[in-house]
Amino acid sequence: MLSRCLCLLALVALSSACDTWPNSTETKVTWWQCSSGPVMVTNVNPTDKKGTYEYPIRLTEPLLIATTINDPKSTYSSPGLKQTIKVWSWNPNTCGWTSVPTFGLLNNIDACSNGVPCPIKPGNNQIVNLELDFSDTPAIINLLKNDKPYQLEYLLHDDVTKEDLCVIFQARALTHS
Numbered sequence: 001m002l003s004r005c006l007c008l009l010a011l012v013a014l015s016s017a018c019d020t021w022p023n024s025t026e027t028k029v030t031w032w033q034c035s036s037g038p039v040m041v042t043n044v045n046p047t048d049k050k051g052t053y054e055y056p057i058r059l060t061e062p063l064l065i066a067t068t069i070n071d072p073k074s075t076y077s078s079p080g081l082k083q084t085i086k087v088w089s090w091n092p093n094t095c096g097w098t099s100v101p102t103f104g105l106l107n108n109i110d111a112c113s114n115g116v117p118c119p120i121k122p123g124n125n126q127i128v129n130l131e132l133d134f135s136d137t138p139a140i141i142n143l144l145k146n147d148k149p150y151q152l153e154y155l156l157h158d159d160v161t162k163e164d165l166c167v168i169f170q171a172r173a174l175t176h177s
């Protein structure tokens with residue numbers, strides 16, 4: 001009797017373990033900060049280039065990640081501020097995120113000439129529009145299936161202050177028009 005119960009439990013666990021849309025990404029963006037300050041992120045909102053809320057996000061054209069931050073003290077600018085973006089796709093078979101190769105194209109590049117409105121200055125409650133543009137990296141976008149959940153890590157590292165600002169977000173994305 002006990003073993004039959006356990007078996008049933010295991011089956012239930014298996015069948016419910018994997019969501020097609022992890023973390024409710026079907027309808028909304030999920031995000032969290034992956035750095036510990038000094039800059040703190042209080043909100044993340046995906047928009048189109050005109051600033052209108054957009055969901056699912058469309059990676060076929062440039063979009064903005066409207067990020068609300070509190071920056072207590074530092075000014076960040078070129079050439080110190082570097083950007084690294086990592087991408088994962090959702091694997092419903094393993095219920096996990098699989099890393100998508102970015103071929104070094106998005107690795108430690110000059111942030112200020114790649115979508116970050118520089119300089120970022122001290123101040124509370126500022127909205128920084130981080131531009132995300134995969135339309136000029138077909139090598140990456142061509143690997144991404146249309147209308148699936150994706151996870152992105154957006155890391156800004158400042159070589160001058162050695163400070164990091166990092167946000168992970170998960171979103172439903174359209175990758176083909």
Ligand SMILES: *[C@@H]1O[C@H](CO)[C@@H](O)[C@H](O)[C@H]1NC(C)=O
Pocket residue numbers: 022023030031032
């Ligand atoms: C869902 O979001 C939480 C943070 O809100 C995160 O810790 C967790 O790893 C996410 N789950 C998946 C499957 O990515």
